[in-house]
Amino acid sequence: MPTVTMTVNGKAVTGEVEGRTLLVHFLRDKLHLTGTHVGCDTAQCGACTVHLNGKAIKSCNMLALQAEGAEITTIEGLAQNGTLHPMQEAFRDNHGLQCGFCTPGMVMAAVSLVKGKSNLSDDEIRHGLDGNICRCTGYHNIVKAVKAGAQAMGGK
Amino acid sequence: MHNFAFHRPTSVADAAKAIGAASDGKFVAGGQTLLPTLRQRLAEPSDMIDLSAIAELKGIKVEGDGITIGAATTHTEVANSADVKKTIPALAHLASLIGDHQVRQRGTIGGSIANNDPAADYPAAVLGLGATIRTNKREIKADDFFKGMFETDLAEGEIITAVHFPKPEKAGYEKFRQPASRFALVGVFVAKTGGGIRVAVTGAGPGVFRSKELEAALGGNFTADAAKGVKISANGLNGDLHGSPEYRASLVSTLAARATAAAS
């Protein structure tokens, strides 16, 4: 079987995969990083969003072998030394989740979306989160959370 | 998804070799269309040849009087490129409307064009601007490249390396988005070029096409009103649960008018 080597949340990892193994399955089943969710089979829901070299992508829509040599960050890699990332904190403060299933993907997409921009309009945020579906919240508090998170991140 | 052998060449020459050696090989770049297709088992390649590690396929350069975009350049890179925004703002705008945030960071221009989905955005820009598609074998004019639904002039194993877009005097793109798929229910690219007016329509028919009626109307008078007044025939246009052929026909002139108004 082929092997793949990448950096996940700052640690170098190597694993055997099949050609067809999706990045999300490598993360969940081999590395047991189950914070990254699978919510659909059509690459539409965004629950599987992770960062590939700092950019949000859908890990169900990429082969594990395509991530050779890449730096991957999952939701588990956002908090530093037990302190939540400002975007995670903003989701908590603004009640930006209900069941929480979409949340890891929302947070990862949001962090990528607001990079370099601390002031986003509601409209920009709603359009920016096109690739993430939430079945619970009605999005209202998610938008509030992303706005607050962007401000807390200060354009970083 | 069925299993396959995976190859990750670092040069176009090696990619061509790999596809030549495969019994039923397929290229993958961003994979934003191909991976869902594989998961539905609509394709079962023996070998997947990943083009995303080939540096020579990436990047955006100002070249002559236009812009050359490497085939493996992502939609986000095109949308954010200062050179594209300056030279052909309508192209950057079009790239910013494709799919969603995550899809744009993986999907590539070469993949979009090679796949030639009848509702994809890029074919409208390529045809509307009269771009040239460069491959590892030759150059193909946009007017000869698109052959109808999911069909192009590419030969088996031929690799798109870049697309060259000549700078128009003015161009605009407007899209009526199908909100679930984010593809164009209809999208219209209008361009005023040295060689005349070009209008390319995506989403409305079995493949991207030029609208002679709109080109004639805008040729005399490049204004939104001129486009708005054109009655497009619904004959041969797509009809589905999202919109009838008549509805799409009406969208074509409406969007052409908006694209003309927005053209810069």
Ligand code: FES
């Ligand atoms: S699981 Fe990846 S988009 Fe739904």
Ligand code: FES
């Ligand atoms: S909080 Fe339940 S799906 Fe978003």
